[in-house]
Amino acid sequence: GLSLGSYLALTCFGFIVGIWLCxxxxxxxxxxxxxxxxxxxxxxxxxxxxxxxxxWWWCIVGFVLFRIFDIAKPWPVSLADKKLHGGFGIMLDDVIAGIYALIALQLIAYSL
Structure with a gap:
């Protein structure tokens, strides 16, 4: 599998490409x-x-958590969604929702 560093580098690359693409x-x-x-x-x-x-089930838990934060749009997800426009704004609100979901997923994982 990918090292964490490679995974994060590819995700950052996907974010940068996504700004242009979106x-x-x-x-x-x-x-x-x-x-x-x-x-x-x-x-x-x-x-x-x-x-x-x-x-495999962590993939499902992560997906559900991401969708919850993406739909609920807690602050600052809502701020990015409303105030930032263009490709950067389209990308950033989902990345912030992903960070919230990452934190929640890690808290669940470490509590088990």
Missing amino acids: QRAADWLQKDDPSEIVWDEVIGYLVTMAAAPIA
């Missing part, structure tokens, strides 16, 4: 944050799963 897609679709774009969710989920325990 901006281009939003321009083409003529929408601010089109639901047709899922690259931001993919990167947010990858953030969630950084250093996750290796078992």
Whole structure:
């Protein structure tokens, strides 16, 4: 498998590419944050799963946690969603939701 450093480097690369990709897609679709774009969710989920325990069910737990934070949009996810625009804004709210989900996942893992 990938080392944690390689995983994080690839995730950061995906974030940077995603800024450009999401901006281009939003321009083409003529929408601010089109639901047709899922690259931001993919990167947010990858953030969630950084250093996750290796078992198939952790993937499901991580996905559910990410979706909860992505949908609920607690502060500062909501701030990024409302105040930041373009590719960076599209990407950042999902990355912040991913960080929340990562913390929750790690707390669950260490409490078991």
